[in-house]
Amino acid sequence: MTLRRSRTRCARHTPPVPSSSVSSGSMSLAAPAHDAAAARPRNVLGAVVRRSCLPLAVTTALVLTAQPAAAAPAEAAPDTPATTVPSDPPTETDRVIVKFKDTAAPETTKEKVVETAAEDALDGARAPEATEHVKTTAGQADVIKLDRELDEGEQKKVLSEIQADPAVEYAEADRLATTSWVPNDTYTNFQWSLWPNQGGVDFTSAWDLSRGNGQTIAVLDTGITSHGDLNSKVVPGRDFINDTDLSRDGNYRDANPQDEGDWSGAGECSPAARPSSWHGTHVAGLAAGVTQNGAGISGAAPGAKIQPVRVLGKCTNGWVSDIADGVAWAAGAPVDGQPANPKPSSVVNLSLNYPGECGWTMQNAINTAVNRRVPVVVAAGNSAVNAGGTAPANCENTIVVGASDNNGNTAGYSNTGAVVDVLAPGGTGQFPMLSTVNAGTTRPAGATYGNMYGTSMATPLVSGTVALMKQRDPAITPARVEQILTSTASGRLGSLNLNPAAAVRAVAPTSFSASGGIGAAWRATGGAARWGNPVMNEANAADGGRYQEFVKNGRKVTIYWHRSTGAHIVENGTVVGKKFISGGRERGYGFPSTDEMRVKGGAYQVHRKGASVTKVLWSPATGAHAVKETGAIGGAWKRAGYEKGWGWPTTEEYRSGGEVQQKFSNGVTAHWTSQRGVWTTR
Missing domain, CATH: 3.30.70 (Alpha-Beta Plaits)
Structure with a gap:
């Protein structure tokens, strides 16, 4: 397919750079100043980089010299980009x-x-x-x-x-999606966004409470390049681009999420040629770059890992269906034809957008992640319009991030509106965001640092904050995360600016233990290694019973105890477990009297409620259905040889023409009336 784009070329007017101040391909970063005289970073050239429109490239030669507080930058042109860079993807599709x-x-x-x-x-x-x-x-x-x-x-x-x-x-x-970024070629000598006294937000106090240890941030983007400020933080990711026109690696989905470059020749994505942005590498550094290593930049979540999931390729474009699959995979859900994610992420970062409504495919993927307690953090977009018209910002169950400038005000380019949950520093042309990039103009070359600005840069700061929160409570729900982020927000706009320290402080650290019959069952069946740690204290269930929940890698199990059954495990995420939940849990079928049992052809679990015994059975061909073993039909089914006789249940018991009936996979329909008892037809 031919990718068609329109782009306005940019005229850039950069003041001359003293040769002694230029660092080409690498840099050393001076420690941020925290005194009143250096309370706000300045353009390191002491002048304004004026533009007639947005630039097309990310700089890789950095100038890092502090400026005196008195050297206020000259007045800049209004920071109102006319379009997202790269330009919005095509509306046509095949x-x-x-x-x-x-x-x-x-x-x-x-x-x-x-x-x-x-x-x-x-x-x-x-x-x-x-x-x-x-x-x-x-x-x-x-x-x-x-x-x-x-x-x-x-x-x-x-x-x-x-x-x-x-x-x-x-x-x-x-549809093809693209990133929510605005590259820039001015420089800063420290990350103002992390320091509250320099126009940023309070990450320093948040780090006193949490570093994001044990958490993983999935960065769904252009992939990642080798970098000293990232490599030790990266866990196995995946390339989800299923289109060789975009992938640049000559193949389809694979285990290598390396950024192959999103450069384009003249006429491919825009009238002019454009070098690679290394957008995913930049976002990854902002989220969780290596911190306290004496060089480079600091990530928002210093203790978190990074899982790169490549979904954007040539022209910084990617198909929505690939992105949606990447969201599901990152959260640990199965994806057709792909291996299971060995380390599901704790939070998903989407620094990308596309115009129009949120479709079923993306919404279903987001719901899949959220149902696994994996928050999905998305960029609002950079078109200075209502974000309600931009996906995935308009998808439900997302945490939507707009960009603020270094004064805590909404950045001129940022999308706004009711769907935006929180603002985070995204930078501007004068005060951009410094992070990890690559020196290559097309394919990867040496590691370096560069500046960009946009809602793409604001989003990983919120994802990093979520990782800090989840260290305190790994089982916290995405809805609760969103509520805390919005309720603790502060700043010049009152209740919109991200407040990392307050958000982390609002999450009570969890430390629960398992004891008694529930604890014994948990330890006897594998304990934390198999089921994860408890995420709540033991609590009351129906009819004098007790229950406690455990989570490992987003997978939840509930251990129930009752004096008549003892303690047994319900695996909430299996089809059998979901059937138990939809049937009313212990108030419906009763307490489990066995764990879930895998047998040839399927699985089952038995539940007891007083004198009534119900078996929930599942096979791939029939789905999950319940048989009332203490009922007339269930008793006859048992006597006929269980599933080896009549087969697996294909329906529940139901009433038809004055009878109670139930169907089974071997072609048997069981009938019951009080006058005749049980009989079968085929």
Whole structure:
């Protein structure tokens, strides 16, 4: 597919740089001054870099000399970028995402549905044909490539027609997303954003409470490059770009998230050629760069790890379906055709955006992460408009970050509106954000440092704050994280500016123990190594019982105890566990009298409520259903040989024509009436 862009070239007017002040390719960073005379960083050249529009490149030759407080910078041009840089991705697309109700239907059948809908929708125009089944998403939707691009009007018609098909659950366009960044070529000699007396926010006090130890921040971006301020913090990530037009590594998804460069030649993404930005490396450094190593920069969460997930490639673009799969994978959820994440992240950072509504694919991925207690932090965008029109900022269950300048005011470029939860320092043309980058103009070269500004830079500061909070309470819910961030916000705007120290202080550190029958069952079955640590104290359950929850890598189990059953484990995330939860937990089926048992062909768990015994059974072909073993139908099922006789239950018990019935996988329908008892039909 040809990527089409429009871009205005920039005229930059930079004052001459004294040769003694230039550091090419590397730098040493002076310690930040904290006295009144150096309370605010100045443009290191003592002058203003004036622009007629946004620059196209990130600088890699840094000037780092402090300026006296009296040397106030000259008045700059208004900091109101006309567009996000790189420019907004195209609105045309040649890919659609379709979730079919029967996910196992043949690919040819699915493609036929798309082609027929296109023919009906585009009367008089050439209807596109399906040329490729690109992949299946984490949410079991199909990404189908067409033989031509559809404009926005055509997309609306075709998607509406696809959605009308009774075989379809939902349909949406697969769009290209891009980053929320504004690169800059001025320099600072320290990270003003981390120091409250220099126009930043109070990370220093937050670090007295937490460093983010034990937490991992997933950076979904252009990938990462080798850097001394990052390498020791990086855990295994993944390249999720499934399009060789964008990937630049010549292959599809793999285990190497290295940034291959997002550079572009003249006419590819803009009229002029553009070097690589190393955007993901810059974001990673702001989030959790190595701290207290005597060189370089400090990350917002000094003790946290970084998990790079590459979703943006050439032209800094990436497909929404790839990004959504990256979100799910980073949170530890299964993704079709991909290995399990060996170290699921604690928080997901999305310093990217795309225009339009939040579709099902992205929303489902975000919900998947949030359901695993992994907050998703997203950039508001840099177009100085209402962020409600920009995704994923307008997705539900996200923490949306706008950018502030060095005075705590909303930066002129930042998107705003009701969906924005908090502002964090994002910098401006005069006061940008210093972080890790690479010296290469196209492919990676040497490690260095550079400046950028934008909501992309504000977002990792909030993700770092979330990591600090989660060290204090690893089981804290994303909703609670969002509520704390907004309720503790302060600053010149009253209740919008990020306050890391107050947010961390508001999270009570957790230290729980497991004792008695629940503790004994926990230790006997593997303890913390298998189930994780307790995230709450033991609490009352129904009918005199007790329960306690444990979490490991986002996976929760609940151990229930009752005097009639003893202590047993419910695995909340399995299909059997979810069936127990949806059935009302112990108030529905009763207390578990076994742990979940894996058997040939499926799994089951038995529950007891007084004299009533209910077995929840699951197989891949039938799903999860309950059999009332102490009931008439359940008793007959047992006598017939359990699942080896009638088979696995395919329904619950239900009433039909004055009878109670239940169906089983071996073609048996069991019937019961009070007059006749139990009989079967096939």
